[in-house]
Amino acid sequence: MLFGAAAGAFLPRVAYRLTVPFGEPARPACARCDRPFPPGAAGWIHAGPACCRGGIVPAGTLSLVGGLLAVLLGPVPQLPVHLLAAIPGVLLAAIDLGCLRLPDKLVGTLALGAGTPLALLAPGRIGPALAAGALAGAGYLAIAMLPGRGLGLGDVKLGAALAFLLGFAGWPAVAVGLGTAHLLNGAVATWLLVRRRARPIPFGPALLAGALAGLTAV
Incomplete structure (x- = not known):
C-alpha cells in the first residue's frame, strides 16, 4: 500500500494533462488558472494535485489496488510486475472516465512493460x-465493427492486452477477467437506463477492474 500511495501521488498531473479528446495534444496549461506547465519532465513529474484543482487520480486508488494485489497474490515473483502494471492501469481508467479515450502509448506500456517480465518468469x-490476447482482440474487433460501435478501437487494444497478461495466469483468469468486465459494464448501463441518463460508457475501467478480479480471484 505504501508503494501505491507513493506512486499514486505522481499520477494526477499526468492524468489531467492526458485527459483530452482524441487527436488533441496534452494539456499545456491548467484549464482553471491558465498557469502553463513547465516544459520537459518537470511538467509531468509532480507530486500532488495537477495544479490548482484536485487530482483526478487520488493516491488512495493506486494504494488500494496495490494493497489488494499484495494481500491476495502474496509474495509471488509476479507481484512486483503487477504492482508496476497498476500504474498505467490506473492512469488509463482515469483518462477513459474523463474523455472516453485510451492512449495507445499507455496501452502499449502496460502490455510490454508487464508482458516481457511475465514471459521471462513463465516462458x-x-x-x-498470446492465444488469449489474439482471441480477445479478434472478438472485440468484431464487436467494434458492428453498427452502433459499442466499443472503440482503444477498448479493443486494451482488451487484447489485458487478456494477454491474464493468459500468463491461466485460462480461468482470462474468463473471470473478461466476464467480470462485461458484468460491471452491464450493471452500469442498466443503472443509467433506469435513471434515463443514457450516455456513452467507458469500457476501460471495467476491463481493468475485471483484470484485477481475474488475477486475484483465481
Whole structure:
C-alpha cells in the first residue's frame, strides 16, 4: 500500500494533462488558472494535485489496488510486475472516465512493460497468453465493427492486452477477467437506463477492474 500511495501521488498531473479528446495534444496549461506547465519532465513529474484543482487520480486508488494485489497474490515473483502494471492501469481508467479515450502509448506500456517480465518468469505460458490476447482482440474487433460501435478501437487494444497478461495466469483468469468486465459494464448501463441518463460508457475501467478480479480471484 505504501508503494501505491507513493506512486499514486505522481499520477494526477499526468492524468489531467492526458485527459483530452482524441487527436488533441496534452494539456499545456491548467484549464482553471491558465498557469502553463513547465516544459520537459518537470511538467509531468509532480507530486500532488495537477495544479490548482484536485487530482483526478487520488493516491488512495493506486494504494488500494496495490494493497489488494499484495494481500491476495502474496509474495509471488509476479507481484512486483503487477504492482508496476497498476500504474498505467490506473492512469488509463482515469483518462477513459474523463474523455472516453485510451492512449495507445499507455496501452502499449502496460502490455510490454508487464508482458516481457511475465514471459521471462513463465516462458511456458507465452503460447496461451498470446492465444488469449489474439482471441480477445479478434472478438472485440468484431464487436467494434458492428453498427452502433459499442466499443472503440482503444477498448479493443486494451482488451487484447489485458487478456494477454491474464493468459500468463491461466485460462480461468482470462474468463473471470473478461466476464467480470462485461458484468460491471452491464450493471452500469442498466443503472443509467433506469435513471434515463443514457450516455456513452467507458469500457476501460471495467476491463481493468475485471483484470484485477481475474488475477486475484483465481
